Amino acid sequence: MSTDATQIQPAQSQATQSQPTVTSAATRFAALGGAVAVVLTVLLVGGLDLYRLGDSTRHLRRTISEYALGPQRWVFDTGVLLLVAGSIAILAVLVRHGVAKWRSAGAVAFGAWSVGLTLVVIFPKNNWAIGPSLSGSIHRFGSMVAFIALPIAAVLLARPWLRDRAWGAHARWTFGFGVLSALAFTPILYAIGVNAVVGTSWWRVIPLGYVERLLVLTEVVAVLVAAVWAMAVSRPAQPAYMPSKTS
Secondary structure, eight states: OOTTTTSOEESSHHHHHTSOHHHHHHHHHHHHHHHHHHHHHHHHHHHHHHHHHTTOSGGGGSOGGGGGGSTTHHHHHHHHHHHHHHHHHHHHHHHHTTSSOTTSHHHHHHHHHHHHHHHHHHSOOOBTTTBOOHHHHHHHHHHHHHHHHHHHHHHHHHGGGTTOTTTHHHHHHHHHHHHHHHHHHHHHHHHHHHHHHTOOOHHHHTTHHHHHHHHHHHHHHHHHHHHHHHHHHTSTTSOOEEOSOOO
């Protein structure tokens, strides 16, 4: 944000006032729908863990994607695709109301998060009872893209608005969970580093299932916080503001 960022300028205020009511209703519906989709993802995937906890906690040491190799695949796939749809809807509302631009780094990173999650669904992880596969390699790549992209997206989308009078609080929450997501990813980076130095398989260095669940939780909450921001900017009583730069 530039030094004159405190002088907040209305962005297309006249155009915003002249927008048809149906457009405003559509963006409010999209923001709410995005938030509901994210919550449903938590309920579906979290429900799988709770269901399995009745038998044992050992499955928590395995990655969440393990569900895609069993009869619960449809639940896992539905949950992840809901998260993809919700993320796209949230980003669209934020862009529509001037929080970001489609070609900005933050929006591109948010899109990469959605693309990575889509790859996770299309290409299941390796079934190690059979052996490595191309599908498993693409799945791992998609997972890494999603896990890395979301913290970047949250931080870059929020950074220009941290001192904004209207959206500063929303921006700080989004920024904070972006940072938490990045911190939650550091154990995986540590494991990869140990693998490079010592040669131990990186997924054996840490309790990967637990670490992944913590990482997914922080990232999903970051998306949900962004959804709350999207719902706020879509309210008709709120003016649209544009800082001197958006990310």
